[in-house]
C-alpha cells in the first residue's frame with residue numbers, strides 16, 4: 405500500500421513538474437511583488453521598466469490550479485527588435501487566445517436563436533481572424549477587412565469628412581463638460597464623455613450613421629464596448645473553464661450558469677444588426693460604397709468574405725476604436741492639466757493662428773504634445789497578445805504554436821536608451837531643428853507590423869482635432885481634492901499610476917490613480 409501511495413505521489417509530482425516546467429529558461433520572468441490575483445498593469449509596467457536592459461521578458465497572465473493551468477505572455481522590450489519581429493515573422497499573426505470568447509457568444513446566440521444566428525459560424529472573426537499559413541482563406545479575409553479599413557481612412561479626399569465628424573461632436577462635448585463640471589467648478593472624469601464622442605465618430609466612419617441622432621444606441625453601444633473589452637481581456641477562472649469545455653458539453657449547461665456577459669453582449673450584436681438595417685435603407689449592393697460597411701457588404705456579395713465577417717468587423721470597431729481614442733484624448737487633457745506651462749504654450753500657439761489647423765503640419769507643436777502624451781501617458785501599455793501560429797524562432801528562442809508574444813509599449817517609452825530624460829515631459833523632443841514634428845522610430849503606440857493598429861490614420865486625425873478644439877474651449881486644471889503628483893523622476897512617474905489589479909474596471913489599460921480634474925471654460 406505504502407509503495408502504491410509513494411508511486412502515486414511521485415507520478416503526480418512528475419506530472420506537475422512537466423506541466424509547470426519553464427519552457428524558456430533564457431527568458432527572464434518578471435517577478436511581481438504582489439500575488440498574481442492582485443496584480444495589475446502597474447506591476448507589469450514597473451517590472452518591465454526595471455528590466456529594461458533585457459530585450460525580452462515574460463510574465464504569467466494566468467497561474468491557477470496550483471500551477472497546472474499557466475499562461476505566460478512573452479514581452480519584447482526592445483522597439484527595434486519588436487518592429488522587426490512583428491513586421492517580418494510569418495508566425496506572430498494569430499489571435500487564437502481570444503477566439504474562445506467569440507465562440508461562447510456565437511454558441512449562446514445559436515441556442516437562444518438570436519437574430520441571424522443561423523448564419524453565424526465559429527470562425528468568422530473578421531478583422532481579428534488569425535494570419536496563419538495553415539488557414540489561407542481566413543488569412544485572406546482578415547487581411548482584406550484590414551486593408552479596406554486602412555484604405556478608407558487613408559483616402560486623402562476623405563480627410564475633411566473625418567475632420568467634420570470630429571468637429572460635429574464639439575458643441576455636444578463642450579456642453580456636457582460644462583454641465584457635468586458645473587461650469588469649471590467640479591472636477592470630472594472626462595472619459596465617460598469622450599467615449600461616446602469617439603464612438604459617434606467611428607460609427608459614422610464605419611456605417612455612415614450619425615449616432616448623436618440615435619443617442620440610445622450610442623450610449624448602449626458604449627456600455628457594451630466596455631463590457632466586451634473587460635470580459636475579453638479578463639482571465640477569470642469561470643471564463644477560462646467555460647472556454648475550455650468542449651462545445652458539445654457546454655451546450656448542455658443551463659444558460660443561467662453561463663458567464664453573465666455572454667447574454668448581455670447579445671445586445672451589441674442586435675444593435676449592430678439594427679444599425680446595419682438602418683444603413684441599408686438608403687444603400688444597396690451596386691450603389692457607390694462610401695462607408696466601411698458598404699465596402700464590406702460589397703465584398704461579401706462578391707463572395708470575398710462571409711456575412712458575419714462584416715458584422716464582426718463592426719463589432720470589433722466598437723471594441724477597438726472608441727475606448728482607445730477616448731482614452732488618448734482624456735489622457736492628453738490630464739497631462740496638460742499636470743503640465744500647465746506646456747498647456748499655456750500650446751494654447752498661445754493655437755490662439756495666434758485662431759485655432760485654425762486643418763492638417764498636422766499646421767501645428768507641429770500640437771502633434772508633438774500628442775506624441776509626448778502617447779509616450780508619457782502610455783495607457784495602452786502593451787500591444788495585444790499575438791498567438792504564435794507555428795513553431796518558430798524569435799530573438800534566438802524557439803516558440804511553439806499558441807504561445808503568446810507582444811510588444812511592451814510603455815517600458816520602451818520610458819527607456820533612456822531611446823528617449824533622453826525619459827521621466828521628463830518634453831513635447832519638444834518630437835520637434836526637429838526647424839520646429840517641425842518629427843516622429844521617433846522607437847515610439848510605437850500603435851505597434852508596428854502586420855497586425856499593428858489599422859485605425860492609426862483615423863486615430864491621429866481624431867486626437868489632433870479633438871485636442872485642438874477642447875483646448876480652445878477649456879483650461880484644464882488640477883483640483884486639490886484629486887491630487888495628481890507631478891514629479892518628473894522614475895519614482896514620481898510610477899507614483900502617478902493606479903496599483904489596482906486587472907479585474908478592476910478599466911484596468912485592461914494602465915490607469916492613473918486619479919482621473920478627475922477641472923475643465924474651466926475659456927469662452928462664454
Ligand code: HEM
Pocket residue numbers: 499531532550606720721724725726728729732784786787788789849850851852854855856857858859860862863864867
Ligand atoms: C489613439 C487611438 C488608438 C490607439 C493608441 C490604438 C492602439 C492599438 C494597438 C496598440 C493595437 C494592438 C496592435 C498589435 O497588437 O500589434 C491596436 C489594434 C487594433 N486597433 Fe487600434 N488604436 C487606436 C485607435 C483605433 C481606431 C480609431 C481604430 C479603428 C478605426 C482601431 C482599430 C484597431 C483594430 C481593428 C485593431 C486590431 C488589429 C489586429 O489585430 O489585426 N484602433 N490598436
